[in-house]
Structure formats: C-alpha cells, structure tokens
Amino acid sequence: MRNRSVATLAVAGVAAVALAACGSSSDNTAPAGGGTSSLATTAGGAGGDVGVFTWWAAGSEKKGLDALEALFKEKFPNDKFVNLAVAGGAGSNAKAKLASDLQNNQPPDSFQGHAGAELADYIDAEQIEPVNDVITALGGESVFPKSLLDLLTVEGSIYSVPSNIHRANVVWANTAVLKKAGINAVPKDIKAWMADMDKVKASGVSTPLSVSGTWTQVQLFETVLVADLGVDKYNGLFTGDTKWDSAEVKAAAADYKKLLTYANTASDGDDWPVATDMVIDGKAAYNVMGDWAVAQFTDKGKKEQTDYQYFPVPGTDGVFDFLADSFTLPKGAKNPGGTKDWLMLIGSAEGQKAFNLAKGSIPARTDVPPTDFPPYQQSAMEAFKTNKIVSSIAHGAAVSLAWNADISTAISKFYSSKDDATLVSDLAAAAKKYLG
Incomplete structure (x- = not known):
C-alpha cells in the first residue's frame, strides 16, 4: 500500500496542473443530513463532545482553528467542540501522541493529516474510515479538484476531507x-x-x-x-x-x-x-x-x-510545492455523528473561507471566490492553477x-x-x- 501511494503522487502532481479554476461565489454547503443516509440527521448537529486533534496551537494556525471553532458552534449548536491541539514541530509532537492514542484504541473524533502518502500509514493500519458520503454531500468533484481527491483515495474509498492547500516553496x-x-x-x-x-x-x-x-x-x-x-x-x-x-x-x-x-x-x-x-x-x-x-x-x-x-x-519559479491539511474519521471514534458534522463544516465553502482567510492558505474547494482573499492568497490561487505541482516531503504529501x-x-x-x-x-x- 505504501509504495503504491507514494508512486501515485508523482502522477497526481503532474495531473494537478489541470486543476479547475476558482469559480463562482455560490456556497455549496450541504446540511448535515444531506448526501447519504449515514450522515447525521439531527438539526443543529448530532450532539455531544467532538474532540478534534491538530497541531494548530499557535500563530496563524491557531487563529484559523479558532475561526472554525466559532463557525462550528454557530452551525452545530448541539455539538461541543473540544480542542485537542498539541503544539510544536509541524505536527511531530502531535503525531507521536496520536500514534500512541490510536495504538491504544483511544482515537479522537477527528484528527488532522496531510493529503498524500502520509494517509497511507493510517489506512494500512485500518485506523481511519472512508468518508465518501461526506465528500458527496459537500459536492464531490464538482467542488473539489479530482487531482486532490485522488491523493485522498485508495481503491475507491476517500479517507479524509481537505480543508486547504498550502505552498511550501x-x-x-x-x-x-x-x-x-x-x-x-x-x-x-x-x-x-x-x-x-x-x-x-x-x-x-x-x-x-x-x-x-x-x-x-x-x-x-x-x-x-x-x-x-x-x-x-x-x-x-x-x-x-x-x-x-x-x-x-x-x-x-x-x-x-x-x-x-x-x-x-x-x-x-x-x-x-x-x-x-x-x-x-x-x-x-x-x-x-x-x-x-x-x-x-x-x-x-x-x-x-x-x-x-x-x-x-x-x-523554483513556476513550481508549486504542494501540501494540504485534511481531516479524518478515525475507526472507533466515540462520536462519529459529531465527527461528520465537523467534516461537513471544514469542507464547506463558508468554513474554508473563514479558515483560510485566517491561516494564509487557499481553499481546497474551487467555488470560493479569489476576490474574497488578500493579494498573496490570490496569487497562490493563480499559481496553483498554472504552475507545475510537486509534493512536499516535510508535510507528508510525498512520503x-x-x-x-x-x-x-x-x-x-x-x-x-x-x-x-x-x-x-x-x-x-x-x-x-x-x-x-
């Protein structure tokens, strides 16, 4: 599985040159009860604590997470967001704790990962569940570039919801x-x-x-x-x-x-x-x-x-060194309904606008208008559409x-x-x- 996933990245990087352009300002946010029957159907959210594990504990990263938390409380008032962030090292400290928690069958309700080869470890260990129903409810390939979804897919199953795209170089x-x-x-x-x-x-x-x-x-x-x-x-x-x-x-x-x-x-x-x-x-x-x-x-x-x-x-002019943060549904999560509420929020156009404005990244969705963002992010959106794409080593996309x-x-x-x-x-x- 690991070699297959890594080998796929080079192909996906070339294919990403043809990603769809950022388009209209329509908000294709689906309600928690949309899509398939496995999504939560309770108005205001499934209820209960939703523990979200990230390494966004400081700086612009924390501000981005804070923006998502505020929006989550607004959209899903029945749910209670529990911030499980662990500081330090681009996630190195967090990943060590996460590995321990997963091995001890104590998963959070959702955890941050990177699109690409990094996800293969969790898939191989059968520690995360497919979220095709969430992606479908959010709009699927009509709002997420196929090349990006390919980095999250193994044998037809999509294993996380992308929240953003970053440029490393x-x-x-x-x-x-x-x-x-x-x-x-x-x-x-x-x-x-x-x-x-x-x-x-x-x-x-x-x-x-x-x-x-x-x-x-x-x-x-x-x-x-x-x-x-x-x-x-x-x-x-x-x-x-x-x-x-x-x-x-x-x-x-x-x-x-x-x-x-x-x-x-x-x-x-x-x-x-x-x-x-x-x-x-x-x-x-x-x-x-x-x-x-x-x-x-x-x-x-x-x-x-x-x-x-x-x-x-x-x-590296004309090259976009790519990484993307994405969120998972861990196997054995205590509140899978609440997890899917969270995934619907971070995958929505409204959620991606709020998050990326604070964090400095660009939306993974293609229907969030560039004009909503300041000059750097507009330039990054354009570069992602036109540059050759490579995958980051440091941030888990390539290895x-x-x-x-x-x-x-x-x-x-x-x-x-x-x-x-x-x-x-x-x-x-x-x-x-x-x-x-």
Missing part, C-alpha cells in the same frame, strides 16, 4: 534589509541567491537566512532539491526513477550545506514563528516557509512590499510518516555534522527501505 523577505544591501531583483537560482546573501552579510546582517527546528530544515532542503533537480527528477525521487545518491542530489546537498552557512543557529524545539519573526524584525533577510507565514506578517502590522515581499525559492521520520533524522544529523556526503548516503539508505 515560498521565500519571505524583509524589504528594508534587502534595500540596504542593494538588492533590487529576485535571484534566478540558488547560486544567485547565495550571492545576494553575501551582500546582506556585507551590509551588516550576520544571518541573512533564518531557520528553526528540524522540520523547517527538511522543508528548506526539499525546495533546494526542487530547484536543483527540476520537477521530473524531483518527482522521481519518490518512484525510484531518480536515485537519492545521484549527482544532482549530491549537488543539492552541497548547496544546502552552503545555505546553512548564512543561517542562524537553531534548536530543534524552535517552531516556525521564531524564524519568520527574525525576518519581520530585520534580524534576517530571508526565510523559507509555507504560506501560513503571511498571517504572521499581517498580525504584526506589516504591509506587503513596503515591509515584506515574497517569491518562489530561487530556481509516508516513517520515511519522513528517516529523512528528518538524516537532516537533523547533518545539521550537527555538516557532512553532506553522509547526508546523501543516509537519504539513499532511507529510500531503499521504502522503495526497495
């Missing part, structure tokens, strides 16, 4: 810092970007590039892989068509090693807002972060272009939980050793475990 930059360094153009590739970092250092900023804990470093590394390998060879890393010890990967590892010489010293416990705030405060020029970062700038009162700017990681853990271990080890030859051999060994 975004550089966030401090406009004043760049201006002081005499940088007026977006660099074309990784080498040109490092040349600009030299200018930033010469201007008096000792750490041009900010990083946080291990998962942010995995995300930075994946964007260097995309830049140096290109879309087809990057996708080939997850099918076996591109070798993890190839010359191109070795070159990317060397570039990654050089990039870290421009970065601050981070501890593994540092989460993404630490690095993003370094750019906001002018302590760094650049940070590679998913587009949840835009809300951090907005919350600090910063204005686009005047105070900050953004662009694809150099060398399973176990493979991601091995990659993270290799990146963490490298952060201490700075031995890029060992990094490549560790990555190749990990790939052999999962691809054979």
Whole structure:
C-alpha cells in the first residue's frame, strides 16, 4: 500500500496542473443530513463532545482553528467542540501522541493529516474510515479538484476531507534589509541567491537566512532539491526513477550545506514563528516557509512590499510545492455523528473561507471566490492553477510518516555534522527501505 501511494503522487502532481479554476461565489454547503443516509440527521448537529486533534496551537494556525471553532458552534449548536491541539514541530509532537492514542484504541473524533502518502500509514493500519458520503454531500468533484481527491483515495474509498492547500516553496523577505544591501531583483537560482546573501552579510546582517527546528530544515532542503533537480527528477525521487545518491542530489546537498552557512543557529524545539519573526524584525533577510507565514506578517502590522515581499525559492519559479491539511474519521471514534458534522463544516465553502482567510492558505474547494482573499492568497490561487505541482516531503504529501521520520533524522544529523556526503548516503539508505 505504501509504495503504491507514494508512486501515485508523482502522477497526481503532474495531473494537478489541470486543476479547475476558482469559480463562482455560490456556497455549496450541504446540511448535515444531506448526501447519504449515514450522515447525521439531527438539526443543529448530532450532539455531544467532538474532540478534534491538530497541531494548530499557535500563530496563524491557531487563529484559523479558532475561526472554525466559532463557525462550528454557530452551525452545530448541539455539538461541543473540544480542542485537542498539541503544539510544536509541524505536527511531530502531535503525531507521536496520536500514534500512541490510536495504538491504544483511544482515537479522537477527528484528527488532522496531510493529503498524500502520509494517509497511507493510517489506512494500512485500518485506523481511519472512508468518508465518501461526506465528500458527496459537500459536492464531490464538482467542488473539489479530482487531482486532490485522488491523493485522498485508495481503491475507491476517500479517507479524509481537505480543508486547504498550502505552498511550501515560498521565500519571505524583509524589504528594508534587502534595500540596504542593494538588492533590487529576485535571484534566478540558488547560486544567485547565495550571492545576494553575501551582500546582506556585507551590509551588516550576520544571518541573512533564518531557520528553526528540524522540520523547517527538511522543508528548506526539499525546495533546494526542487530547484536543483527540476520537477521530473524531483518527482522521481519518490518512484525510484531518480536515485537519492545521484549527482544532482549530491549537488543539492552541497548547496544546502552552503545555505546553512548564512543561517542562524537553531534548536530543534524552535517552531516556525521564531524564524519568520527574525525576518519581520530585520534580524534576517530571508526565510523559507509555507504560506501560513503571511498571517504572521499581517498580525504584526506589516504591509506587503513596503515591509515584506515574497517569491518562489530561487530556481523554483513556476513550481508549486504542494501540501494540504485534511481531516479524518478515525475507526472507533466515540462520536462519529459529531465527527461528520465537523467534516461537513471544514469542507464547506463558508468554513474554508473563514479558515483560510485566517491561516494564509487557499481553499481546497474551487467555488470560493479569489476576490474574497488578500493579494498573496490570490496569487497562490493563480499559481496553483498554472504552475507545475510537486509534493512536499516535510508535510507528508510525498512520503509516508516513517520515511519522513528517516529523512528528518538524516537532516537533523547533518545539521550537527555538516557532512553532506553522509547526508546523501543516509537519504539513499532511507529510500531503499521504502522503495526497495
């Protein structure tokens, strides 16, 4: 199952180029009793506690969850939302606790996952139930891109409801810092970007590039892989068509090693807002972060272009490094009716608008108007329609939980050793475990 799911991603990434455009402003929200007979039929919700497990415990992520909670209380007053968020590490802390809870047959009513290979682990372990009835009630392929639903589907069963789409390969930059360094153009590739970092250092900023804990470093590394390998060879890393010890990967590892010489010293416990705030405060020029970062700038009162700017990681222009958050129906959930109320809410047009406005991502639905969103998200919606799509390593779209853990271990080890030859051999060994 795992190899099948991973191999599917490269195909799905290419197919996603043809995703439907964002369309009308109609709200296709279905009532909880719509669709199939297995959905809740009680007006105001099924009733009872609905425990929702996420890692959205701080920053724009928490604000997005807060927006959903408020709307859930309004739409399903019989239900009681119970926030089970666990902070830290792009979900690494949460996933460890979740794994324990699932193994001990103590599942939450719903938990956050990532569309793509990450879901395969839960499906293989028979820990989540299909939610085809919910997707159908929400509008199915008429409102969700088929390419996205394919990432949630195994043998005809859809295993989660997508709440958003994020882009991982975004550089966030401090406009004043760049201006002081005499940088007026977006660099074309990784080498040109490092040349600009030299200018930033010469201007008096000792750490041009900010990083946080291990998962942010995995995300930075994946964007260097995309830049140096290109879309087809990057996708080939997850099918076996591109070798993890190839010359191109070795070159990317060397570039990654050089990039870290421009970065601050981070501890593994540092989460993404630490690095993003370094750019906001002018302590760094650049940070590679998913587009949840835009809300951090907005919350600090910063204005686009005047105070900050953004662009694809150099060398990845025209590429959208994709991830999507989605929510599940765990097997053995105490309140499956309440879970389906929650899934109907997060999959609705109204829910996706409220959530994504707060979080900085874009709706997974295609019927939420771009005009409802600020400039960055409008640009991301357009990019998702027109760019070539690749799947994120750090955020579970390209690799399973176990493979991601091995990659993270290799990146963490490298952060201490700075031995890029060992990094490549560790990555190749990990790939052999999962691809054979």
